[in-house]
Amino acid sequence: MRWIWIDAFTEFVPKERATAVKNVTLAEEYLHDHFPGYPVLPPSLMIEGMAQTAGILVGEAADFREKVILAKIRVASFDDYPVPGDQVAYQAEIEHIDEAAASINGTILRNGHKIGTVSLMFSHADQATVDLGLPEHNFVFNDQFMDLLNTYRIKAAAKPA
């Protein structure tokens, strides 16, 4: 299994906002344990989905030069669980970004209806005043993440004006 919790971007406005969707399917192993007979997408994975959506948005703002690390979950509140067959949308908006960090506000939709709010902070790891001992290369934005954004860009470019 790959650690990627969004399927596609449907909107990407650099330095401002992005929306990514995930289709929940019973083919995903963990749903059979969460919970047996009552499969629901765990809130922790919705936070991860928002972090991946927003993390790419924040990373792109600095042309992927920074190692963008999820540093703080400011708010995470959910009113409902997505189930197999549902489409989840992660809408992320940059609230603040500077050389050291970024904050985003996010809304989670289930089949178009709001079910959650997540606000996150990301740190630009290389700007930390303490040496975190991280590798030199940018391990955050791997090919899977870059492919997601590239696919969106190709689709957007192919769309008739």
Added chain:
Amino acid sequence: MALSREDIFSRVKEVMVEALGVDDDEVTESATLSGDLGAESIDYLDIVFRLERDFSIKIPRGELFPDEVLNNPEYVDNGKLTDVGLKKLQEAMPHADLSGFASDPDVARMPEFFTVGTIVNYVERKLAA
């Protein structure tokens, strides 16, 4: 109309409650951010972002929390700020009362001198500028 110190404190208190998840009665002017309110390093950035938004001010990096002085080996000897370092810190933090720190400028003690009141002082000066 200029905000009174009381108004500023009230808004700073809201910022602390939201950023640190503390109860509002814990947020007094003398409460230290790290020791009393449990702030960690990322929380300091969160607080800066929220102060900028709520007071419509710009806080340049290192102005409210001048960690660059404390982390600069040029100003630190054996874990203590040198005389030059202490002077730099006092210049960088006119919003903080560092009188108790000067007698034993152990860098590890610095968080004891960073209180909610320090932030209120900073915002007050910033709005008056």
